[in-house]
Amino acid sequence: MLHNAPMESFFHTLKTELAHHRQYQTRTEAKRDIFAFIEGFYNRTRIHSAIEYIALIQMELKAA
Structure with missing residues (x-):
């Protein structure tokens, strides 16, 4: 189930x-x-509780 x-x-x-x-x-x-x-706020600035309260761009950089 999705x-x-x-x-x-x-x-x-x-x-x-x-x-x-x-x-x-x-x-x-x-x-x-x-x-x-x-692109300017949601992915780069806004923190996300599902990924340890960091921005999506930070998570991507950590994974690279």
Whole structure:
């Protein structure tokens, strides 16, 4: 059985920390903002409890 809890958690974070605070005029504007959130904050800065409270990029560097 596949569990989608990590994705549900991600989308909850995306909605509460970004999307619910903005009203986008175009799809392009939303895509640009969401990309910046994921690449600039979520992967590089935000700490994750599932991986010992470090950022995803730090975990990837440790694994390399």
